[in-house]
Amino acid sequence: MSKITSVLIANRGEIACRVIRTARRMGLATVAVYSDADANALHVALADQAVHIGPAPARESYLVIDRIIAAARAAGADAIHPGYGFLSENAAFADAVAAAGLVFIGPPAGAIRAMGGKSEAKALMEKAGVPLVPGYHGEDQGDELLAAQAARIGFPVLIKASAGGGGKGMKVAASADEFPAALASAKREAKASFGDDRVLVEKYLARPRHVEIQVFADSHGDCVYLFERDCSIQRRHQKVVEEAPAPGMDPAVRVRMGEAAVAAAKAIGYVGAGTVEFLLDTDNSFYFMEMNTRLQVEHPVTEKITGQDLVEWQLRVAAGERLPLRQEELAIQGHAIEVRLYAEDPAKGFLPQTGTLAHLRFPEQGEHVRVDTGVRTGDAISIFYDPMIAKLIVWDRDRDSAVQRLRGALAATEIAGLNANVPFLSAVAAHPGFAAADLDTRFIERYEADLLPAAAEPAAPVLALASLGQLLSRRVATGTDPWDAVGGFLMNLPAVDRMEWVVPGEGGSRHKVDVTWTGTGFTIATDGRTLTVSGRLGPDGTLSATLDGVRVSARWVQWGEHVTLFHAGGTHSLVLADPHAGAHADQGGHGRLTAPMPGKVIAILVEEGAAVTKGQPVIVLEAMKMEHTLKAPADGKVTHLRYAVGDQVGEGVELVGFEAA
Incomplete structure (x- = not known):
């Protein structure tokens, strides 16, 4: 580790805390960076040093390359760990780190560029012989051409941001009539999230599983795969539950998929931790989706089944060391499951929530239970960053035992102060379909009535x-x-x-x-x-x-x-209830459309005076890096529009007024 003595973590939240703890255990000094919103954050308290880098919005702090480099120089750090999200897959950032004479704890900039565009990555994989989902990944981005390609592929199709990930800029069009609106929405989200509105169009598979392979490569030409993770249970194309190994995985398919992932990494001269994502169909055929050129949120399940610390591997490989283990030395031990605890309201389309964590209590940690978090009781979940509160990871000797561990750990998790998805995750963990490993990317949609039942009255x-x-x-x-x-x-x-x-x-x-x-x-x-x-x-x-x-x-x-x-x-x-308040105080506003959370108006889909029907899309709000389409609460006529595109709005404000039909 002579090349690295002090690490700056160019991130926040649980991943920053995770890297700080591992680096400290290895005897390395640690430096945190923080925005105005994170001045009292847990990762700041854990680090040896902390450097302020700007205002709360990420585009003015965590995404400003020059400020991150300046912070590293000011603190005397000789390496930068990007975490995940923000600048972690930004080739310009990797170049800037190298130009500053610092070690980038991630892959070479060229590898990031090779996989940064989904379309270009698929072209590379096609040359390498990795199977692809039928689709269009070309440079011509004209709306008419994209619509024609969608018709050629056959509906339903999936529209995906070429430059992004995390479910942003991803929309499904079930028919030609739905395609224009879905395309426009995907492009808006892609532009807002990644500064690039290019998309690709793919066949939307009926019941695929989302299975990904963890790969790791060093600078000496060695590369291994640390087996697979099943990430099929998703909402809004974002992962909710991840487990390793994938239930029911055919050992021969595991080897073929692992070897394909290693071939993909070697084809682009990869170094460090990466994830190659596949869609696994019901006939055991698999198709390349994308490669995430960073550590993944769900890496703890891989750590639990292999007994390895992947952050330590990252630090050692970045320092020029060889991989700690060869492929034949890696083995699967037991079964691990991770769930993501989010501040969100599943009953309202998983709408992100903001507020203060009035109470936060996790289950006791040990061999079978692990919690990765970047927040404490009293911390705020703000509009500026992802609303994940923590990752809850369980491990046991087999999947049935791990599922039981998960149910118990969720029952012992307590979050108060804002809506969180713990009851929803408990419903998933208790569902017979989950116990039977009946998994695919539409698990939540298929069992929605069971997982999101009508609210029960308090007994x-x-x-x-x-x-x-x-x-x-x-x-x-x-x-x-x-x-x-x-x-x-x-x-x-x-x-x-x-x-x-x-x-x-x-x-x-x-x-x-x-x-x-x-x-x-x-x-x-x-x-x-x-x-x-x-x-x-x-x-x-x-x-x-x-x-x-x-x-x-x-x-x-x-x-x-x-x-x-x-x-x-x-x-x-x-x-x-306040005993002095009227028994019939107005609770909601019939015929009013209000902002469910703070955000920015990015599209208005009606005009004043227009007739609308209940459920018709009216306005699109961007909040917490995602688009939220708000719909008419009743049949009627639009009487007024209080805001214009580009306006920032507060939670609860009236956006559009109606006159009942």
Whole structure:
């Protein structure tokens, strides 16, 4: 490691924390960079040094090459690790690092360029004999030609940004009529995300699996594959669940796919960690999709089944060392599964969420459970960056055991303060289709009714526990019994405290609760049921209670007027209604279209005075690096447009007004 003594991590979040911890374990000094939004971030606290690089928007900080290079020079770093995202697959950045006399912990700029454009990469792979999905990858980007190529390939087709990844600039067109709008949207997203609106068009396979091969090459000409990962469970073309090895993988197919991935890497003179992604069809035929010239978000599952630290491999290879192991020395041990914990609302099309993490608690880590995160309780999920909170990774001797580990780990994960996808992931982990490894890229779509059921009403025990927690928290806050404050002359009548809980969200149900003090506990009456309740609330929110003689445990978290109750593996969110507020306060705005989150207006699809039908696309908002098409809430006429293309809008503001039909 003589070539590297100090590493600057040109990234943020969990990958920055991951690299810092590995580099420190290897005896290397570490340097973090941070924007205004990340001044108090976990990766900043972990690093030996931290350098400010600009305002919160990534284009003014994490994406400014000159500022990253200047930070490395100022801190005395001799190497830069790009992480993933941001500049990690930017050939100009790799060139700039080398020109500054620093070590780029990644592949050569030429390899990044070779695989940076999907169309060019597919041409290279075709020459190398790697099978490709039928499609069009040409330079002519005229709308008419692309439409003609889509018709030649046959619908449905997939439109993909040539220069990007991560599901951005990727749209499906099921017919010729849908193609123009899908193409325009894909080009807009591609331009906004990558500065390049070129696309390619491919046949959309019916039930493919997304299987990728982890490759690793050194500067001495050696290259190995560290087996495969199945990343089939996706939403918006972004991975949600990843596992290694791929369930049911034919060993012969594994070898052929691995050898094809190594051939792809060698064809472009690759060095370092990379991932070659394939679509695996039901007949075991596979097709090259793209190569990610960086470490992947899902690399921990590969680490768990091989026992290797891929970040350490990156650092050693970048220092000029040979690969630690040869192909024949690598073997698969057990099964690993990773899920991505996101701040998002699955019930609303996986809409990203912003807010403060009022409470964050992960399962105990060890041999079987690992958590990679870059946030802590009290940190904010902002509009500026990806809304991933953490990666939860489990490992066990076989897949069935790993699935059980996953279910238990998710049940022990607690996130409050904003909507998160933990209940959704729990539904995936508990689904019979997942247990049977019935996997393909439309798993979520196929089982949507099971994975995204209508919101269930809170049961009486949940309301009782929420009410008990509220009463006990008052005692903790005031140091007195909650009933000491009950005023009025009762004359032998029981003291009753009346509460009203509201399920948050538009049209959320309301539940009245009557609590009566019995002298040793409470009786709680709600929704036609009365329970005898007693318990205590610990300083960490642990609620130990007895409901009708049955002892239960829960976690009670309050943030503002909101309460989140974690009980029996479930998450229950409630709002304590203001007793002075009107019982029929306006909850939502019939006939109004509001911004679900802060963002930028990038397209308006109607004019003032136009007649629209319920569900018709009206306006396109860009937020958290993705497009969100907002639709008419009812039949009627557009009465006004409050914003123009390019305007920034805040969460909850009215975008478009309607006159009911």
